[in-house]
Amino acid sequence: MIPPHGGKLVDRTVPKAEREARLRAAASLPQVALNERELADLEMLACGAMSPLEGFMGEADYRSVVATMHLANGMAWSIPVVLSAKTKEQEALKPGSRVALTGREGEILAVMDLENVYRVDHAHEAQEVLRTTDAAHPGVQYLQSIRPCYLGGAITLLQKPNHQDFARYRLEPKETRVLFSAKGWERICAFQTRNPIHRAHEYLQKCALELTDGLLVHPLVGETKSDDTPAAVRMQCYEVLLENYYPKDRTVLSVFPAAMRYAGPREAIFHALLRKNYGCTHFIVGRDHAGVGSYYGTYDAHYIFNEFDPGEIGITPLFFDHAFFCRKCGSMASTKTCPHPKEEHVFLSGTKVREMLAAGELPPPEFTRPEVAQILIASMRGGKG
């Protein structure tokens, strides 16, 4: 089994026997409310999905990650995982103190031992991490919505956020690792997505499955931008697709709780490292991975892996180019494997696909499986799309 990033799967969850006492003790602490991204990050920090991180980043790690895509100890890490102060008073919290971290209903979820309180430059962070300061970029909008003061320190999870959605699919790294081992899988490929899976994505996954023992379909279900297809609709699409078109003994569907950063290349590295923590040995990187608009080059998320020694990342990226159905080839293919002109390719722009679905029209089955399209059409009619 591939070791976690840093060699050890972090576990920052309080032992059951101590939980009630620790919750009572936390009731008197100053409280910091978590936003949706921070809630997801807290869960992932606690269960080891973000190993070797043991809490929200302190100043040294933050500045090192922003500048060099490495933690202060030299380990590869591309995206800051940070907790923003929510009030002026919180900006004055003292290092060495302890704070309680609260969820959507104000319930105490965790405690954090404060090591740093530090001011940051969001424009600088945006330029380095997102490669843009354009206010139209959703990642920039997020940074503009939070205070430029971060709180860093190790966390201890006292209770998980109460999830009503996807309960059946919420596997933590300990569980995916045990599952892969129980199945006898040694090479496991992960597929990250925030979109419905169309034929092109299916093709990449099945190419990867030919080279590995099993496939983890690992859709991101944390916060996404408002015009992304909602996670609940996407999960219906994934379920019907896997039920009808994927080998059950080779495929696992589980959710990735993280929020989307839309950081393109840097987020490809982040996504790969976290899937390593889930026990995956390979990671699919398609065109414009984690991209949005035209902020990143189509294959920038491939090239960024060249900036690291392979041993630093540890999980093997599988790079795929633009894929499509080719009428002349008579099969799914990509720009790497198909010698025929574009006119032979079944390709639809995102805009065209949305128009067709909104009009109740099925895209060609060479582009989208009809069962998936039916779900998307129904969701648009129901106003959920």
Added chain:
Amino acid sequence: MPDNRSAETVTLKIPRPLYNRLRQLIAGTGFRSVTEFAIYVLRDLAAQPAGRKAEPSMTEVELEAARERLRELGYL
């Protein structure tokens, strides 16, 4: 002093290049012989229950809890 253990031991054969490599490995360590080192390693391996290789840092309780949850959710 007679070695009473000899009646309780068996001889395993390993390729000489492997033996020589192991000798180099244990030089300067607390292992007095390749035999002592091999027993140490093999005892550790033999002590691991099935499925442990999934996550050596997980306790048996954690492993069983993970398996139970996977069974409840229908993954196993």
